[in-house]
Amino acid sequence: MVDNSKRPWERGTMMEAIIEHERPELSVFGAQQVPVGAGDGPLPDAALQSLDEMLADRKDNGPFQWDGSAADPASVGTAAMMHAIFSDSDKYKDAVKDELIYLHQDVPRDSSYEIISHRADEFQAWADFLAMVPPTIAYYGVYQSDGYERERALKFAWRQCQGYRDILRDPDTGLYRHIMEGPWNDQGLWATGQGWAAFGMLRVHQTISKSAIASSLTSEAQDLLNWTKELIDATWAHQLESGALFNYIDRQDFEDSSGTAAVALASYRYALITGTTVHESAEKALRRLTELVDDDGWVQRVVNPIDFANEGEHSPEAQSFVVMLDVASREYYNQSGTAPSLPTSSADSPSEPTDSPTPEPTKTGNCHRRRHRRRM
Numbered sequence: 323m324v325d326n327s328k329r330p331w332e333r334g335t336m337m338e339a340i341i342e343h344e345r346p347e348l349s350v351f352g353a354q355q356v357p358v359g360a361g362d363g364p365l366p367d368a369a370l371q372s373l374d375e376m377l378a379d380r381k382d383n384g385p386f387q388w389d390g391s392a393a394d395p396a397s398v399g400t401a402a403m404m405h406a407i408f409s410d411s412d413k414y415k416d417a418v419k420d421e422l423i424y425l426h427q428d429v430p431r432d433s434s435y436e437i438i439s440h441r442a443d444e445f446q447a448w449a450d451f452l453a454m455v456p457p458t459i460a461y462y463g464v465y466q467s468d469g470y471e472r473e474r475a476l477k478f479a480w481r482q483c484q485g486y487r488d489i490l491r492d493p494d495t496g497l498y499r500h501i502m503e504g505p506w507n508d509q510g511l512w513a514t515g516q517g518w519a520a521f522g523m524l525r526v527h528q529t530i531s532k533s534a535i536a537s538s539l540t541s542e543a544q545d546l547l548n549w550t551k552e553l554i555d556a557t558w559a560h561q562l563e564s565g566a567l568f569n570y571i572d573r574q575d576f577e578d579s580s581g582t583a584a585v586a587l588a589s590y591r592y593a594l595i596t597g598t599t600v601h602e603s604a605e606k607a608l609r610r611l612t613e614l615v616d617d618d619g620w621v622q623r624v625v626n627p628i629d630f631a632n633e634g635e636h637s638p639e640a641q642s643f644v645v646m647l648d649v650a651s652r653e654y655y656n657q658s659g660t661a662p663s664l665p666t667s668s669a670d671s672p673s674e675p676t677d678s679p680t681p682e683p684t685k686t687g688n689c690h691r692r693r694h695r696r697r698m
Contacts, residue, residue, distance in 0.1 A: 330387055331454060332638040333376055334397020337369040339642035341401065342649045348404060350461070350528035351591060351650075357464045363408030369401050377402075377417055385424040386417060392429040392442040393451045396421060399458030400525075403465050422462050425455065432503070437485035446504030447489045449515030453522035456482045460529040473535055479526050480542040486519070487549055496556030497571060500630070512630060513567040516557045517584020517643065523550045524591050550592055557585050558603035565603075565610030569625050569633070576633045579614055579621045582607045583643035590650035600654055605662050608651055611644060 338349070344366040346352035364370070376387055376398060386402065387395040399421060406414035430439040432447075438455060440448040456479040463475025490498040492511065500515045501508040527546035530539050560571045567585065569578035589604035614622045621644050626634030655661055 330389055330394040331397050333372045335639045335642040337401040339645040340366045340369045342646050350525055356529055356532045358404050358407055360407055365405050373401055383420055385421045393440045393454040396458045397454040400461045403461050444504055447486055447502045449490055449498045449500055450518045452486055453518040457522055457525040460526045464533045476530050483523050511571040513569055513571055513578050513581025514584055517581050520550050520553050520588035554589050558601055561603045565606035577623050578625045580624045580637050580640035583611055583647050587643055587647040587650055590654045594654050
């Protein structure tokens, strides 16, 4: 997985997957409280290796990495903050501080000056942003010793989620447009975008809910759960008979495992957080994805890592999503004392939205490679 995750968002997603898989008690989903303590380390070796590779060329007083996207490099922020706590190293503390200064002071904002841009050159909103920046801002918030600064940062992370929902949400379907504002748009309902958004909002929710000031932010935490459920329900309304989602839900183009895994992952996490029964469609998706993992551990039928409108061969983030789905689904069935209950899918090609299957976890080994997708 590490060898194929080289672009900033790939590294961040892979680090989260490795932490959830190897050290689940460190992730915001598995931790009893956040942030981690100095004695809770270390980071898994692969996560630290990737973090160090990314920071190797970092310039002083600059972000984790200069990139056309202001958001993608921020995706490594939670792992970087954890390691800063574990190592007590100025190198990592300074990197985290400079990244947050960059996000707050240098990145363009919308006309209200409250919402941070996904792009570095001018304001543009991408659904992907919700998994990259708000979780990092929220974790930085709980990392602060000053109570005022902690609450301010957590509310700011919540505000990013609220603002992006306001900009991206399609009122007819309840789904999020992929890219809005800026010089060009992609108003399509991209499946992976729904997953990025849902998963990111849940990470912010867990950071708030497990912080020392959770009781002061119950309204914000509930908003995040409501918005996530709204998005999950709206997405699964378009599930195919096979159990998958189209790459673009509104275009009926091709079955995509990346978006399917991301939304299924968010569905299992939502069920674990709320103590509810997992959405039946997530079980169908789990079954389908299990069928699509090949003998080398690659999940098949994925959107092209470089071009989000076309099908590709392999996808780094799809691999990470499947690993995190594996972890979340195992956790769900262990806690609930149940097992996936639907029959094996007989569908090998997309058809209309309907009912379908579910499975046990997968073997995703050598993974990763996808999406600077025209992130110019």
